[in-house]
Amino acid sequence: MNKQEIIEKLKNIVKPYIKNQDAFDKLTESTDFINDLQINSANLVDVILDIEEEFDIEIDNQSMERMLDVKSAIDIIETKLSEK
């Protein structure tokens, strides 16, 4: 799976939780889930659980701590996929 495919899947995952459509439309690797997309911090758990289901990976607690922006999410997903 290449980076672009991961980003597309990630966009579908975060879409139900975003509160800032403009930031979502302009999403880049530096987009922050909370500050830019204004995802509620309790819904960040749902994003993480959805990522686990979609990519069939397990996000450990240490990785979860970094899960605040698109770039970190891609890094974590790529790492977990490569370990499979």
Place this chain on the structure above:
Amino acid sequence: MIGNDIVDLALAKKESNWKRKGFLDKIFTEKEQIMISKAENQELMVWNLWSRKEAAYKIYNRETQIRAYIPLQLECFNLEIIDGFYFGKVVIKNCIYFTKTAVKSQFINTIAVVNSQDFDTIKILKNLENIQKYNGIPSYIENDKLATKPISISHHGRFKQIISI
């Protein structure tokens, strides 16, 4: 330093399914999950503990400048219920924060402080007048000078709270 958090219970019900598989495991420690399972109203306990973690994180984030998604590291401990308020502690690494939580029919609100006597001097502000953000952290401006008065703002659904110390 202070931190606050407010949860609109109707909105939380709409936005989050706390019974979803894996949800509690990602954000609550084993001891906290026992508190939830033993609670008369489990849903209220979920948001009660969550608002404590959020309020405490705001102080931790400001004190350490560390930004991370660390609900499991912020562990809630109960002290007692006085005059209808839940008083507790949130511990992360070697930091301890004191929390005061109000559980109402429509919302849950937590205020976190570093010293427990600070609860007596908390002021609720009506609006954002004289408040400016520096590096993302709000402060109250007095006489055109940047005062050291910390502010914390929380907004969820129908409810918003601005506090100062």
